[in-house]
Every structure is written in structure tokens, then in C-alpha cells.
Amino acid sequence: MIGETLSEDVLSQLKTILPKYGLEDTELKIIQSYRDSSQLNQQSGFSFQNEAGSKIQEEKIHLLENELRILKDKDHLAQSVAKEINVLFPSVDSFSLGDFLVQNVQDFSSSKEVTVLVKWKHQVGSVERKRLELF
Known part of the structure; x- marks a missing residue:
């Protein structure tokens, strides 16, 4: 997702509800606070150009x-x-x-x-x- 920076409370809530969806063994990685999409691309491995x-x-x-x-x-x-x-x-x-x-x-x-x-x-x-x- 791209958007506003998430607070620590929201991040911890997201991590706690993972088991409800059968994702208890899933690691939630969130990269945020990047101003430049090229940095985000390097960190996440995603490309914004399809x-x-x-x-x-x-x-x-x-x-x-x-x-x-x-x-x-x-x-x-x-x-x-x-x-x-x-x-x-x-x-x-x-x-x-x-x-x-x-x-x-x-x-x-x-x-x-x-x-x-x-x-x-x-x-x-x-x-x-x-x-x-x-x-």
C-alpha cells in the first residue's frame, strides 16, 4: 500500500489480527516514510512500472x-x-x-x-x- 505513514498502534493491531485470517505464520513487513519511490522500489523489490x-x-x-x-x-x-x-x-x-x-x-x-x-x-x-x- 502507498499512503499515509501508519502509527505504531495501527501496526501492532495489524499484526495481532493476522491469525484471524489464517496468517499466523506470516511476517508482516511494512516499509514507510520513503519520499522517493526509487528507494521504495529498492527496499521492497516492487516496480511501479508494469x-x-x-x-x-x-x-x-x-x-x-x-x-x-x-x-x-x-x-x-x-x-x-x-x-x-x-x-x-x-x-x-x-x-x-x-x-x-x-x-x-x-x-x-x-x-x-x-x-x-x-x-x-x-x-x-x-x-x-x-x-x-x-x-
Whole structure:
């Protein structure tokens, strides 16, 4: 048990009721007054991290690493595309690239879609816009 420190009276009461439960030959060991769980772990031989908890933690770390890798890939993609857009479409001032959550109001499904927002230097015609869409 982990909690408040037990008084000597409570400890002696616990030891006296052991025979009621058929535990007369059992030695009751109580370790208390430790501020640091590592000391408690060393003294008691218990580990506060169980295997299931560490597996869940490892899975979360793996998922976060994958998300980070995807974000880095998109950053790299945006930088490489920016160079091409600068050459091929001089009318583009800047653009944003990212995932947008698209929510369907008919069947309430949702999906992430890569979306590009473009800021033009000046008003452009439909031909220029279509060219960029096809790019």
C-alpha cells in the first residue's frame, strides 16, 4: 500500500489480527516514510512500472514519432515545391500547404485532405489558376 505513514498502534493491531485470517505464520513487513519511490522500489523489490504500461507508452512514442516524420516530410515538400512554383508561377506571392479536416454533412464522415491556399501578387485570370491547379 502507498499512503499515509501508519502509527505504531495501527501496526501492532495489524499484526495481532493476522491469525484471524489464517496468517499466523506470516511476517508482516511494512516499509514507510520513503519520499522517493526509487528507494521504495529498492527496499521492497516492487516496480511501479508494469509491462502493460510501458508497452502503451512505447506505442504512444512510436505514433508520435510517425506524426513528427510526416510533418517533417510535409515541411520538406513545401520547401521543394516553393522553388518550383517560384520559377513556374511568378504571379504567386505565397502559399500554404496543409491537411484540412473535411466534414461531410450528409453521412457525417470526415477525412483529411491536403489543401493548398495561394496568395497571388496581383489579380490573375482563370487560365493561370487552372495551370496551377494542374501542377
